[in-house]
Amino acid sequence: MSKLLAMILAGGAGTRLEPLTRERAKPAVPFGGRYRIIDFVLSNFANSGVYRMKVLTQYKSDSLNNHLSRAWRMTAFLGHYVEAVPAQMRTGLDWYKGSADAIYQNLNIITDEEPDHIFVFGADHVYRMDVRKMLDFHIERKAACTVAAIPVPIEQGREFGIIDVGPDGRMLQFLEKPKDPPPMPGNPKMCLASMGNYLFSTDTLVKEVVRDAADEKSAHDFGKSIISELYKHEPVYVYDFAQNTLSGQEDKERGYWRDVGNIDVYYQSNMDLVEVDPIFNLYNDRWPIHTQPNNYPPAKFVFADADNKRVGKATDSLVAEGCIISGGSVHRSVLSPKVRVNSYSEVEDSILFENVTIGRRCRIKRAIIDKNVEIPPGMTIGYDAAEDKRRFHVTSGGVVVIPKGMKVT
Ligand code: ADQ
Structure with a gap:
């Protein structure tokens, strides 16, 4: 051999x-x-x-x-x-x-x-x-x-x-x-x-x-x-x-x-x-992608009010261990461990790295938020290109990128 x-x-x-x-x-x-x-x-x-x-x-x-x-x-x-x-x-x-x-x-x-x-x-x-x-x-x-x-x-x-x-x-x-x-x-x-x-x-x-x-x-x-x-x-x-x-x-x-x-x-x-039927399938365990094991608890989804105004949920998304989706909604997104999404917030088409917190009543779209960033309550990202460009890095394809550890105010 x-x-x-x-x-x-x-x-x-x-x-x-x-x-x-x-x-x-x-x-x-x-x-x-x-x-x-x-x-x-x-x-x-x-x-x-x-x-x-x-x-x-x-x-x-x-x-x-x-x-x-x-x-x-x-x-x-x-x-x-x-x-x-x-x-x-x-x-x-x-x-x-x-x-x-x-x-x-x-x-x-x-x-x-x-x-x-x-x-x-x-x-x-x-x-x-x-x-x-x-x-x-x-x-x-x-x-x-x-x-x-x-x-x-x-x-x-x-x-x-x-x-x-x-x-x-x-x-x-x-x-x-x-x-x-x-x-x-x-x-x-x-x-x-x-x-x-x-x-x-x-x-x-x-x-x-x-x-x-x-x-x-x-x-x-x-x-x-x-x-x-x-x-x-x-x-x-x-x-x-x-x-x-x-x-x-x-x-x-x-x-x-x-x-x-x-x-x-x-x-x-x-x-x-995050495609429903992805071309590249992470769930193929005959050719697993190996990585670091961790000791985080399972992802948790909490709050479902009777009037449906506040529901902790994620659809068409990858949500890693240690995340808590608490009364906010996540759609078509990729979440690394220990992300928090709080009540009445909406996260769409986004990638959130480890330890990102989304405060209440935020709206986030087409964004990549790097590790250790806290988005304060009420903030909107990805809906106003001029405003995003003033505050953050925006790619030629229109994706907003918030660097690691940035203090967002
Ligand atoms: P590039 O990706 O542009 O093109 P390069 O920047 O040299 O080439 O990166 C190739 C790999 O080498 C990367 O993994 C990078 O991290 C590493 N690398 C780069 N500079 C290095 C350095 N100084 N020391 C150690 N590692 C270094 C290359 C080929 C193309 C081919 C594309 C495919 O040159 O012919 O088509 O990759 O992506």
Whole structure:
């Protein structure tokens, strides 16, 4: 059996998720009421039977480290681990100059572990994937590197690495974030995007990051500097993510992959979960998404006045443990643990992080309220764009974001 190692790139600054990343790394941003974004990629590895994971952290890594140590403690005697690797300046005085440099600066891990194959995956995507299928594909084709790919609408193509592939699956071209993305053959509306998930044979990865480190002009980035050159002289193959389902996965979920790179996509991906019949189904226990256990009591719903003016209820929503919906109503929303919604308030189409309190008679719509925020009684958010912009961050898609711990008056 091949010896495998997963190296998860979790060091990016995540500036497009501001203000949610003001105090935490992007992979540590809460998602779906119960989870952190990084839980999806780690669950994919654990569910695929790959139990050795190194998470390369850098920016604002404290919350990510905490989450990993609390949620992802593995069984040491079986040799299983998920370990955070902070930037340590092992090769000089620089932080990671880019994702390729993050691997270069940690080559000692590869020397120590001696894996045959190394998965280098991003940390900020929401999806289910059996990485063993990608490994089988890689081994069958004797690839030096395999890149996971998915079709995306052509207007989004400039945000991704765009691939052209031959009939045998071999990469023919790779353009990192091209201004004018080339369409897929026979489908002018779509282009084939790299998911930023790579599988390397160990020798290739080591050779490439060492070469890249010596190149002073390089951006030291996997997309820009490694993949866009490697396919020209080594067998690089393209793994079609959407063509491969996993056991227990519903057909409609096939190909579901979201790069939650900006707040509007982040917001919409959360809203996908509250659909009555969601495409991405958290309740599929054949491919569970693992996260931190906690000791909070169950969610509680109280008050139902006879005249129905005050009813504690939530519909089409995800409500985590420790929440109390006390005489307020919640609709199409995602609530993290320990949220309070008080009497006569209405919360709609919103995402409330841990420990948010909504006072009485508030009206909240299309908002993301970060941790430890108290909304005073009577406040309206999401109904008056000009007023919201004056007080809060509002995305181009019109979602109001209230940062962590903000004193709202
Ligand atoms: P981007 O997502 O723009 O494109 P990048 O910002 O490098 O690429 O992020 C990739 C991963 O690396 C993220 O998980 C990030 O946290 C991490 N990362 C970024 N800089 C890092 C650093 N200095 N140290 C450690 N980790 C770092 C990439 C590819 C595209 C592809 C998209 C898919 O370059 O080709 O289409 O991912 O989302």
